[in-house]
Amino acid sequence: MNVLIKRLTKELGVTKKQAEGGLVALLRAGQQNMSRADFDEFVRDVPGADELLRKAPPPSTLSSLAGGLGSLLGGRNSPGRWAGLAASFTELGVDLDTAKKFGPIVIDYVEHHGGEGIVDQIKAALKI
Numbered sequence: 001m002n003v004l005i006k007r008l009t010k011e012l013g014v015t016k017k018q019a020e021g022g023l024v025a026l027l028r029a030g031q032q033n034m035s036r037a038d039f040d041e042f043v044r045d046v047p048g049a050d051e052l053l054r055k056a057p058p059p060s061t062l063s064s065l066a067g068g069l070g071s072l073l074g075g076r077n078s079p080g081r082w083a084g085l086a087a088s089f090t091e092l093g094v095d096l097d098t099a100k101k102f103g104p105i106v107i108d109y110v111e112h113h114g115g116e117g118i119v120d121q122i123k124a125a126l127k128i
Helices: 002-012 016-033 036-045 049-055 061-077 079-091 096-114 116-126
Strands: none
Touching: 002 016, 002 096, 016 036, 016 049, 016 079, 016 096, 016 116, 036 049, 036 096, 036 116, 079 096, 096 116
């Protein structure tokens, strides 16, 4: 996971804290949109993902509230479900254009560490 964090900081110009926080936000979004078994497999297959999630603070009130409102506005199949994710990146001080670039970098990392099957699952969960 340290390799991925370094790559995010270098390619996106974010701090280590922003890279870690953005990864946690993406992992939590994947967790909400994947079956428990698929998410558990994903975390096992991506080195360091489980540790990063364990160390992460709980979601903030703002991101939880925004995510809940997003669910009310359209549930799992609507862009409204990404309200919590956008709020998480905003709280980290990461603009949304930069936040959108996290996904492809993370997918590339997963592809090299977790295999193609797991990539398809996380792409579907994150709508990438």
